[in-house]
Amino acid sequence: MIWKGVKQNVTMFTSFLKQKDAVVITGLAVALVVVFLFSLSIGQMFIPVKEIGVIFLKKLGLFTSVETDSVHETVLWSIRLPRLVMTTLIGVALGVSGAALQGLFRNPLVEPGLIGVSSGASLAVVSVIVFGAWLGLDQHSLGMSVIMPLFAFGGGLLATLFVMQIGRSMGPSSIAMLILAGVAVNALCGAAMGLAIFNASENQLHMFMFWTLGDLGGANWSALAVASPVLLVGSIFLLRYSNALNAIALGESEAFHMGVDVNRVKKSIVFLSALTVGTSVSMAGAIGFVGLVVPHLVRVTLHSDNKLVMPASAIGGPLLLILADMVARTMYAPTELPIGVMTALIGTPFFIFLLIRSRRKNEMVG
Amino acid sequence: MIAAKQLSITRNGRRLLNGVNLEVHPGKFTAIAGPNGAGKTSLLKAISGESTYDEGELTINGTPANKYNPSSLSKVRSVLPQSSHMQFPFSVEQVVRLGNNSHTTVAEAMELTGVTEWRRRNYLTLSGGEQQRVQLARVLAQVWEIRNYPRYVLLDEPTSSLDLAQQQLIFSLVKHACERNIGVLAIVHDLNQVVQFADNLYFLKDGGVVANGNPKEIFTKKIIEETFCCKVNVYHDPCTDCPYIVPDKNLIQSPLKPVKTVNA
Numbered sequence: 093m094i095w096k097g098v099k100q101n102v103t104m105f106t107s108f109l110k111q112k113d114a115v116v117i118t119g120l121a122v123a124l125v126v127v128f129l130f131s132l133s134i135g136q137m138f139i140p141v142k143e144i145g146v147i148f149l150k151k152l153g154l155f156t157s158v159e160t161d162s163v164h165e166t167v168l169w170s171i172r173l174p175r176l177v178m179t180t181l182i183g184v185a186l187g188v189s190g191a192a193l194q195g196l197f198r199n200p201l202v203e204p205g206l207i208g209v210s211s212g213a214s215l216a217v218v219s220v221i222v223f224g225a226w227l228g229l230d231q232h233s234l235g236m237s238v239i240m241p242l243f244a245f246g247g248g249l250l251a252t253l254f255v256m257q258i259g260r261s262m263g264p265s266s267i268a269m270l271i272l273a274g275v276a277v278n279a280l281c282g283a284a285m286g287l288a289i290f291n292a293s294e295n296q297l298h299m300f301m302f303w304t305l306g307d308l309g310g311a312n313w314s315a316l317a318v319a320s321p322v323l324l325v326g327s328i329f330l331l332r333y334s335n336a337l338n339a340i341a342l343g344e345s346e347a348f349h350m351g352v353d354v355n356r357v358k359k360s361i362v363f364l365s366a367l368t369v370g371t372s373v374s375m376a377g378a379i380g381f382v383g384l385v386v387p388h389l390v391r392v393t394l395h396s397d398n399k400l401v402m403p404a405s406a407i408g409g410p411l412l413l414i415l416a417d418m419v420a421r422t423m424y425a426p427t428e429l430p431i432g433v434m435t436a437l438i439g440t441p442f443f444i445f446l447l448i449r450s451r452r453k454n455e456m457v458g
Numbered sequence: 459m460i461a462a463k464q465l466s467i468t469r470n471g472r473r474l475l476n477g478v479n480l481e482v483h484p485g486k487f488t489a490i491a492g493p494n495g496a497g498k499t500s501l502l503k504a505i506s507g508e509s510t511y512d513e514g515e516l517t518i519n520g521t522p523a524n525k526y527n528p529s530s531l532s533k534v535r536s537v538l539p540q541s542s543h544m545q546f547p548f549s550v551e552q553v554v555r556l557g558n559n560s561h562t563t564v565a566e567a568m569e570l571t572g573v574t575e576w577r578r579r580n581y582l583t584l585s586g587g588e589q590q591r592v593q594l595a596r597v598l599a600q601v602w603e604i605r606n607y608p609r610y611v612l613l614d615e616p617t618s619s620l621d622l623a624q625q626q627l628i629f630s631l632v633k634h635a636c637e638r639n640i641g642v643l644a645i646v647h648d649l650n651q652v653v654q655f656a657d658n659l660y661f662l663k664d665g666g667v668v669a670n671g672n673p674k675e676i677f678t679k680k681i682i683e684e685t686f687c688c689k690v691n692v693y694h695d696p697c698t699d700c701p702y703i704v705p706d707k708n709l710i711q712s713p714l715k716p717v718k719t720v721n722a
Contacts, residue, residue, distance in 0.1 A: 198545040341546050345508055345539060350556060350600065351532030396546035429511055 113400045120407040127411060128180065131418045132172050136425050139164045139172075159205035170313075178311040179417050181323040182376055186369035187409020188327045189382025191390075191401050195337035196361050201390070203326055203384035204248075204369040207274045210380070211281035212251025213244040213366075214304065216286075221296060223286045231302040240374040241319055248370035251277050252362050270355065305430030306379035319371050324367035327406060333361060333397040341396070381435045382409050385443050412439060459483050460505060460535075460610055460641065465514035467500055469664075474500040476513065476665040479656075484608030484641045487632055488654045489509045489673070491645075492662035493686050498645045499540075499614060501662070505643065506612050507607040519607055536600035540618060542593055544581050550592050551577040557600035567599035570631060586619040594628065601640060611635060613644035617651070629655045650702045651676050661685045677701045 133139045139161075147165050149155045186204065196201045196300045204210050221222035255277050257266060259270030289300050336357045339347035344354045372379070386408040391399045460482040467475040475497045482488045482505075490498050503509040505516065507523060510563065517521040518534055526534065536585040550573055554564050568574045571591050576584065577609065583594060601609035602656065613632075617625040629651060632642050636657075646652045651658055652673055661681060668685050669676045679692045682703060689706040 195546075200546070310487055338548075340554075341548065342538075342542050342544055342553070342556060346537075346542055348508060349506060349537040349539075352530040353528045391546065394549050395552070397552050447529065 101458040112398075115396070116394060116400065117403055117407065118312075120404060120411065124180075124407050124411050124414075127414050128176060132168065132175055133415050134418065134422060135167075135172065135423075137164070137167055139168055144168060157183040157329075174313050174316055175311040175417075176310055176414065177320070178316055178375060179308050179413050181320055181327075182308075182379065183382060183410025183413035184327045184406050185323045185372050185409070186379060186382040186413070187405035187407075188330045188402060189365040189369050189384045190409070191387035191398070191405040192330045192333060192337065192361050193365055193383070195340060195386055195398055196358060198341060198343075200388060201384075203273065203380070203420075204365060205378065205380050205383070206271060206276070208251030208255045208277040208281070209248040209369045210378040211278045211285075213248035213283040214378045215251075216243040216247025216370075217374050217377075218285050218288045218300060219247075222292055224292075225296070226440070238318055241322060241371045244340050244374035245322075245367050245370035247364065248373065249366035251281060252366050253448040256362065264368055267292075282329075295340075301430075304378060304432075306432035306435075308376050308420075308431050309428060310376070315375060319375055321446070322371045323368055323405075326364045326371070330361065330364050331359050331402050331406065333357060337398040337402070340344045376431070379432050379435060381432065381439055382412055384410060385439045386433075388443065420438070459517075459519065459608070459642070460506065461515075461517050462501075463503070463515040465504060465511050465516060467497075467504060467511050473512070475504070475666050478662075478667055480505075480660055480667070480670075482610060482641045482643045483658075484513075484610075485636050485639045486657040487636050487642045487644070487655060488660070489646045489656035490660045491643050491647065491649060491652055491664055491685075492668075496662040497665040498662055500665075502537075502612055502614055502643070502645060506535065508533050508537075517608070532600065533605075533609075534607065535612060536597040536614045538593055538597045538611070538616055540614045541586075542589070547580045547582050549577065550579050550581055550584070553592050554595045554599055555579050557596035558602065560599075560603065563599050563602050563699070567595040567602055569599065570634065571595040572627070584658075586703070587621065587624055589625075590616070590619050591624065594631065598631070603637070604638060608639055608641060610641040610643065613642065615645050615647060617646065617648065622698060625651065625665075649677070649682070650700075652701045653702070654698055674700060676682040677703070 121387065129141055129144065132144050132281075133141050143160055143164060146155055146158050147160055147168055149157065150160065150165075151169070183404050189209075190203050193204060193207065194200055197207070217240055220240055224239070254272045255270065257278070258273035285300075285304075288407070289297065329367040336347065336352045339350045339352045340354065340357070342350075347357075348354050354385065369383075387401055387405045390404040390408060394400055410437060413431070417431055420429040420431050462478055462480040465478045465480070466473070467473055478497070478501060480488075480490075480501070487551060489503065492498055500509070504511045505523075507526065516664075518526065518531075521634040523531075546560050551564065551568070554568055554573070557567070557718070558564055563692065565574070567640055568577060571594050572716070573588075573595050575589075581589065584592065595615075597611060611632075614653065616628050616632075620628065626673060633655060644656075644659070646656075656673050658670065661668040663685050668679045675694065677700075679690060682690050682692070690703045691706055692701050692703050694700075695702050
């Protein structure tokens with residue numbers, strides 16, 4: 093009975109996607125699992141994949157008699173696993189929200205950073221850190237792990253709504269105005285952050301530098317317990333808009349003619365993007381590039397149908413982020429490079445290569 | 459049936475539509491013609507649900523239009539705008555599939571509009587006329603499946619960027635859609651084609667209906683000259699058994715610059 097249900101769901105999923113797309117999604121998912129496991133095993137201390145398997149089974153109450161290195165166990169369970177789970181969830185959120193926002197604004201240049209989500213969320217987080225310290229709140233306390241995502245979400249949402257309001261005042265399709273408004277709001281948030289940093293201590297200054305370039309080192313289970321449901325649910329809800337985004341690609345009026353409630357879709361996507369990206373920023377700072385480049389990579393290498401672009405970005409995002417993080421924490425070990433630097437260093441040359449190659453096959457798509 | 463009664467629209471203090479009465483019957487081709495700024499597109503947008511109206515009544519298959527949500531409305535009518543700008547490189551087939559997910563219907567719509575051989579081509583690399591044909595395939599696919607209620611296709615200048623042969627193709631497709639009990643409402647500028655293909659014709663001017671009825675009956679020199687403010691000659695074509703007009707270029711009535719006629 094259960095098998096029949098699963099089979100039905102798989103059939104629905106494979107018929108929903110084209111056969112070729114289903115293969116791509118499966119391939120990307122397998123690659124993500126492999127990279128995830130590989131990333132768990134490497135670092136300052138090498139932990140064999142076989143031992144990782146045993147540690148997991150022991151946590152489930154199986155093979156409890158098998159001996160494992162207790163240091164390996166602690167490193168895996170308290171440091172690497174929460175970090176990788178966080179990296180994966182942030183990658184999913186950035187990939188999906190990037191694809192959704194590009195589709196919504198019908199512009200491949202849009203990314204969460206460009207329309208103010210990231211800077212609004214960053215400003216909110218920086219303010220919470222500075223003013224929270226004045227109020228005596230510890231950055232790693234449970235209260236802060238609840239407050240920070242809330243503020244980051246609020247900041248991201250406010251900044252995006254502000255950008256959209258300025259863009260709308262110049263007409264419904266004024267994309268250039270929207271991007272300029274994004275630049276202005278980003279500059280304003282940057283200035284406000286500068287003011288906050290001006291009042292910051294030496295320790296906070298160091299933290300801010302990593303914050304603006306992205307920092308995945310602060311992962312812990314208590315923060316994840318609060319943030320992961322938000323990131324997961326938000327990303328899954330965003331995936332549901334792939335059909336609506338396909339219609340919007342042709343224009344908002346056309347999408348309405350094809351049965352899309354454009355205003356509701358717009359509000360939902362902006363809200364969910366602010367929620368997921370804001371939460372990501374509260375956990376790991378503003379990680380640029382992933383939301384811009386991953387949906388592009390999917391469009392350039394495969395095609396632009398959002399039924400592929402959205403799920404492929406949801407898997408491609410964490411894939412790029414885990415790879416970048418792996419390099420960032422092993423290249424100059426024990427020192428870590430900021431993750432934002434690595435995503436750009438790894439992604440840019442590959443991206444440029446694909447852009448040049450795509451010009452040659454511009455005639456045929458799909 | 460789509461029925462508009464005393465439909466009026468005012469925007470920024472300007473009356474765009476002034477008590478328009480219009481009916482679109484299933485299986486019939488209804489055309490709207492009129493000079494620029496007559497309110498044709500405003501009327502089409504109100505009927506499509508894209509914009510609101512201030513006064514009057516609008517019903518689709520007997521149900522007030524405002525009772526439909528975007529999803530239920532899309533099952534009853536599809537709309538072809540004057541032009542659409544796709545931002546991402548979708549294939550032709552992907553664009554047509556936006557209108558309908560059924561493989562059979564999409565294939566049929568592509569075959570009818572003659573775009574099947576381009577199905578894998580990038581939509582963005584097509585010419586304006588080719589893109590218009592792909593859009594027509596999408597619009598037809600949306601309402602092509604036979605249902606237990608009448609469906610409608612609303613076309614805003616569907617032949618504006620097409621050559622003569624493509625224009626003929628579009629009008630034959632419109633007639634073909636009518637045979638499937640689809641009601642078609644189209645804004646058309648080429649009066650000689652309207653009179654050949656349309657079952658009903660509405661002449662609009664200054665937001666109101668000047669004349670409506672069978673195109674062959676209302677296609678008179680007086681009505682056309684009143685509607686378009688220009689001098690025309692109306693002849694009868696024995697081949698098509700339809701009237702046809704030829705504008706008289708020496709007798710243009712311009713409110714800005716009256717032209718004096720010179721007798722030869």
